[in-house]
Amino acid sequence: MDFFEKYKILKQEKIKEKPKVIVVGRSNVGKSTLIRLLTGNKKVRVGKRPGVTLKISEYDMGGYILVDMPGFGYMAGIPKKVQEKIKDEIVHYIENNYKNIAAAVHIIDAKSFCEIVERWKDKEIPIDIEMFDFITELKISPILVVNKMDKIKKNKWNETLDKICSYFKCSPPWRQWKFIIPAILKRRYGLEEIKKMIYERVELFNKLRG
Numbered sequence: 001m002d003f004f005e006k007y008k009i010l011k012q013e014k015i016k017e018k019p020k021v022i023v024v025g026r027s028n029v030g031k032s033t034l035i036r037l038l039t040g041n042k043k044v045r046v047g048k049r050p051g052v053t054l055k056i057s058e059y060d061m062g063g064y065i066l067v068d069m070p071g072f073g074y075m076a077g078i079p080k081k082v083q084e085k086i087k088d089e090i091v092h093y094i095e096n097n098y099k100n101i102a103a104a105v106h107i108i109d110a111k112s113f114c115e116i117v118e119r120w121k122d123k124e125i126p127i128d129i130e131m132f133d134f135i136t137e138l139k140i141s142p143i144l145v146v147n148k149m150d151k152i153k154k155n156k157w158n159e160t161l162d163k164i165c166s167y168f169k170c171s172p173p174w175r176q177w178k179f180i181i182p183a184i185l186k187r188r189y190g191l192e193e194i195k196k197m198i199y200e201r202v203e204l205f206n207k208l209r210g
């Protein structure tokens with residue numbers, strides 16, 4: 001095989017690289033819980049304390065690669081330096097792979113997200129908003145999973161989701177934004193909708209990529 005043939009094969013392989021779906025969010029929001037449900041892999045560690053996942057892991061889902069990420073932002077018991085290093089790794093991974101990323105599943109904890117935003121209002125841009133802006137600026141299609149809705153009273157769901165929606169600079173009602181999915185992942189609530197949306201995004205990505 002001469003050089004050019006080899007080059008052609010390498011080029012084709014590059015084109016055929018499977019699209020990636022990344023799962024991002026602060027520590028302890030339920031990223032690994034979702035990865036476990038999607039892959040059925042019991043070896044994926046899930047934990048009560050923040051900072052359980054410290055490495056980026058990729059899972060081959062057949063049609064796409066699912067990527068579990070460590071949490072960004074404050075983690076009790078983890079030195080600040082390590083937290084910053086983790087955030088840099090996440091940002092670098094996204095920057096190096098964005099052309100192959102079909103969707104970013106961004107998970108937030110409904111209650112603590114609102115508390116953090118309200119506490120730091122006018123003082124600091126919340127890291128979740130920063131990450132969401134970063135992802136959308138790279139033209140990566142977001143899927144915003146508002147998890148742990150079991151901590152919100154049922155009659156407050158709409159109000160809370162509208163509030164969250166406006167924090168992400170999208171005008172309410174939240175239902176008009178197809179990418180916002182309320183969930184209780186520990187009870188599999190919202191899982192089917194997330195699966196469907198991932199599937200649609202991967203399909204669309206493949207179609208556009210040709």
Ligand SMILES: Nc1nc2c(ncn2[C@@H]2O[C@H](COP(=O)(O)OP(=O)(O)OP(=O)(O)O)[C@@H](O)[C@H]2O)c(=O)[nH]1
Pocket residue numbers: 025026027028029030031032033034045046047048049050051052053054069070071072147148149150151183184185186187
């Ligand atoms: N109340 C409630 N707890 C949940 C829900 N989903 C997951 N959890 C719990 O939240 C904790 C954290 O879950 P993980 O999936 O490990 O979170 P993670 O985002 O991967 O955390 P890191 O790896 O530390 O970044 C676990 O104790 C889960 O059982 C939910 O819908 N409601």
Ligand SMILES: [Mg+2]
Pocket residue numbers: 031032033045046052053069070
């Ligand atoms: Mg994890």
